[in-house]
Amino acid sequence: xxxxxxxxxxxxxxxxxxxxxxxxxxxxxxxxxxxxxxxxxxxxxxxxxxxxxxxxxxxxxxxxxxxxxxxxxxxxxxxxxxxxxxxxxxxxxxxxxxxxxxxxxxxxxxxxxxxxxxxxxxxxxxxxxxxxxxxxxxxx
Amino acid sequence: xxxxxxxxxxxxxxxxxxxxxxxxxxxxxxxxxxxxxxxxxxxxxxxxxxxxxxxxxxxxxxxxxxxxxxxxxxxxxxxxxxxxxxxxxxxxxxxxxxxxxxxxxxxxxxxxxxxxxxxxxxxxxxxxxxxxxxxxxxxx
DNA sequence: TCTTGTACCTCGAGTCGCTAGAGGATGTAG
DNA sequence: CTACATCCTCTAGCGACTCGAGGTACAAGA
Ligand SMILES: [Zn+2]
Ligand SMILES: [Zn+2]
Ligand SMILES: [Zn+2]
Ligand SMILES: [Zn+2]
Numbered sequence: 001x002x003x004x005x006x007x008x009x010x011x012x013x014x015x016x017x018x019x020x021x022x023x024x025x026x027x028x029x030x031x032x033x034x035x036x037x038x039x040x041x042x043x044x045x046x047x048x049x050x051x052x053x054x055x056x057x058x059x060x061x062x063x064x065x066x067x068x069x070x071x072x073x074x075x076x077x078x079x080x081x082x083x084x085x086x087x088x089x090x091x092x093x094x095x096x097x098x099x100x101x102x103x104x105x106x107x108x109x110x111x112x113x114x115x116x117x118x119x120x121x122x123x124x125x126x127x128x129x130x131x132x133x134x135x136x137x138x139x140x
Numbered sequence: 141x142x143x144x145x146x147x148x149x150x151x152x153x154x155x156x157x158x159x160x161x162x163x164x165x166x167x168x169x170x171x172x173x174x175x176x177x178x179x180x181x182x183x184x185x186x187x188x189x190x191x192x193x194x195x196x197x198x199x200x201x202x203x204x205x206x207x208x209x210x211x212x213x214x215x216x217x218x219x220x221x222x223x224x225x226x227x228x229x230x231x232x233x234x235x236x237x238x239x240x241x242x243x244x245x246x247x248x249x250x251x252x253x254x255x256x257x258x259x260x261x262x263x264x265x266x267x268x269x270x271x272x273x274x275x276x277x278x279x280x
Numbered sequence: 281t282c283t284t285g286t287a288c289c290t291c292g293a294g295t296c297g298c299t300a301g302a303g304g305a306t307g308t309a310g
Numbered sequence: 311c312t313a314c315a316t317c318c319t320c321t322a323g324c325g326a327c328t329c330g331a332g333g334t335a336c337a338a339g340a
Contacts, residue, residue, distance in 0.1 A: 007287060017288090022327060037335045039288055048270065055272045058280040059244055063326070069269065076261030084255050087265045091248040098241045101234050104199055108231040115224050121216030125227045129209065130188065132195045140198040145307095147316065157317090162298060177306045179317055203297070 003041035013050035020050065028053060028067060061090055103137045110136065143181035153190035160190065168193060168207060201230055243277045250276065 010017045023029040029049055032040045049070065056066045065086050072083050107128070114124035128134045150157045163169040169189055172182045189210065196206045205226050212223050247268070254264035268274045 005287080006289095016328085018328060019326085021289095026326090035335085037288085039335070051272070052270050056269050057326090058272075059247060059269070069266065072260050072263075073266050073270070076259060078260045079258070080255065080260045080263035080265065081257060083260065083263050083265045084252065084257060087248060087252050087255075091245065091252055094241050094245050094248060098238060098245065101238045101241070105231065105234050105238065107199060108227060108234060112224065112227050112231055115220065115227075117221060117224060118219070119216060120212050120218045120220045120223060123212075123220035123223050125220065125223045126209065126213050129196050129199070130192050130213070132191070132198075145317075156299085158299060159297085161318095166297095175306090175317095177317085179306070197297090 003035060004043065004047065006040045006042070009040075009042045009047055009050060012047050013054060015050045015054050023050070023053060026063070028063065028070070059090070060094065061086070065090070100140070104140060107135050107137065107140070143175060144183065144187065146180045146182070149180075149182045149187055149190060152187050153194060155190045155194050163190070163193060166203070168203065168210070199230070200234065201226070205230070240280065244280060247275050247277065247280070 004012075006017055006020055009015075010020055013020075015023070020029065024031055029046060032042045032046060035041050052070065052073070053066055056069060061069070069083055069086060072078055072080065111125045111128045114128075116122065116124075120126055132138075144152075146157055146160055149155075150160055153160075155163070160169065164171055169186060172180045172186060175181050192210065192213070193206055196209060201209070209223055209226060212218055212220065251265045251268045254268075256262065256264075260266055272278075
């Protein structure tokens with residue numbers, strides 16, 4: 001079996017080189033063996049783990065959640081309730097965030113569309129920012 | 141004219157006390173005069189400025205964007221094109237973020253719904269996280 | 281074999297927008 | 311006068327990286 005350098009691990013997993021080292025430093029990725037010259041030598045399992053982490057990060061899971069998910073993955077006999085709970089919590093988060101962003105979008109549209117592109121003194125953008133009472137939604 | 145303490149400024153503007161000091165420290169809020177005992181004494185204009193900052197933050201504008209917006213606000217004779225550009229850029233950002241979160245939501249729903257709540261070995265959540273190829277959207 | 285160039289190493293600091301805590305001074309009400 | 315809330319400065323910490331300095335290792339070409 002040939003050794004996988006950090007650069008190749010990065011290329012294969014889509015995680016950047018410094019980030020790979022960072023994940024190792026926080027214990028998310030086990031410290032790999034080293035070459036004679038002290039360079040990291042990864043194995044295929046590490047690449048899978050990195051890809052898992054990257055995918056979970058892309059889906060917005062926090063590092064601590066990923067740590068839990070990885071621990072679960074390491075022991076396939078456990079019930080998956082905690083994994084499902086983490087995913088469900090993330091889903092709720094995402095739904096809330098979408099709702100909040102939709103409200104924001106509406107306010108921003110009003111601001112942008114309402115402006116006649118004249119002087120700052122009459123700018124609707126500045127005006128609305130200065131006075132939340134002009135917003136259609138009271139909570140952002 | 142009575143002096144406004146930092147606590148009252150915080151209460152009136154909705155910005156927390158340490159955050160008010162932080163805004164002063166980064167030059168977003170002018171340093172107010174001080175009492176004999178070295179305590180900050182704000183004026184009504186500072187409260188408006190704080191409220192403006194808070195509102196802009198709630199709408200997701202970055203500090204540097206707010207700095208620009210405040211500079212514009214300070215001189216009402218300038219054309220408002222830059223203010224509008226900032227708001228429009230923020231709108232585009234928000235729209236992109238919403239689209240991205242909608243895709244995420246779909247993936248998370250598939251994961252959560254597909255799981256039979258058995259063992260980790262068969263958990264759909266873990267399975268999808270380990271293999272992005274199982275996602276319906278190729279880009280997150 | 282030597283040289284060149286790329287990739288690797290560690291360590292510390294910086295990013296953003298706050299937030300928390302230590303340790304002390306000031307202001308106000310009873 | 312004594313509590314007690316509020317204020318002050320300063321430093322450090324959060325999450326999740328990202329960057330730079332200063333140095334080492336390794337593979338390919340002359
Ligand atoms: Zn305008
Ligand atoms: Zn508003
Ligand atoms: Zn499951
Ligand atoms: Zn995916």
